[in-house]
Amino acid sequence: MTIKLKCLSHTPLRGLNDPAPDVIAEVDAVLARARADVEAFDPELIVIFAPDHYNGLFYDLMPPFVIATAAVSVGDYMTLPGPLSVERDLALDLARFILDHDVDISLSHRLQVDHGCTQTLEELTGSLTRYPVIPIIINSVAPPFAPYRRIRRLGEVVGQFIATLDKRVLVLGTGGLSHEPPVPLLEGAPEAIGEFLICGRNPTPEARAARQARTVAAGKIYGTELSAQTPLNAEWDQAFIALLLDARLDAVDDFSIEEISKEAGRSTHEVRTWVAAFAALAAARGGYSAQRDYYRPINEWIAGYGVMSAEPR
Ligand SMILES: O=C(O)CCC(=O)/C=C/C=C(\O)C(=O)O
């Protein structure tokens, strides 16, 4: 087994509310290098830890973690629609392995995934089907959340499974860093929004367009005094990146979900996917060496935007 890791932010606002051209060029150059790394590594399997934003998972049955044996992209914002090339039997083996190692995980034989999973796949591989993939969705958007120590444990078990494979495996984490887009909360929501959060699958094109327009409008004022959303927090982001660089993963066990939401924004919890990915790498090979490829707070994208890479020492 050989293993590599990439963790990066995603943003539904790419192409819809862009920052200055020099910032886009900078990010494009970083992503082009990451894509070239992936091409050179030529993974035989991608395990992607990703969040969902009320496109595949709703409160009618909201799992803390779910592994998909088949997945289809809803094609929200500017992302590609259609099926992902999920390795069904291997995903099932992984689900059994996780359960056998005392971590509970849900299973979907037909999961809808959104930009939170597909944007990174597209950016790093050019399509949804280039390589075999196993998506693992970690609830990062719909409270209550499992504690960070459970995410680390999930990642460890996935890493132990990867260590049993005779394959080149790319582990991805997508989402974060600090940010707070206008994702509704069930607590206190008006009835129509509550109904959507409980069972809003397959919205009409008009409903999806209205939803996306709200996100674009939020991006236009994010980080100004007109915005009610928690602003980006570069200090929090840098401290989190430093923790990963130093392989101090057990520090996440002390993370307070409430404090992070207040300090860095509610969607900062998408970094749970990074925690799982780094824990998987650390467990697969007993240590890693990581690098920060990029960081910049980008208000137009509602993203403390970061990219990291890592591999065994
Ligand atoms: O209901 C909605 O559409 C809420 C908006 C939304 O889903 C935004 C998602 C934003 C990100 O993925 C992000 O910033 O990580």
Ligand SMILES: [Fe+2]
């Ligand atoms: Fe997201």
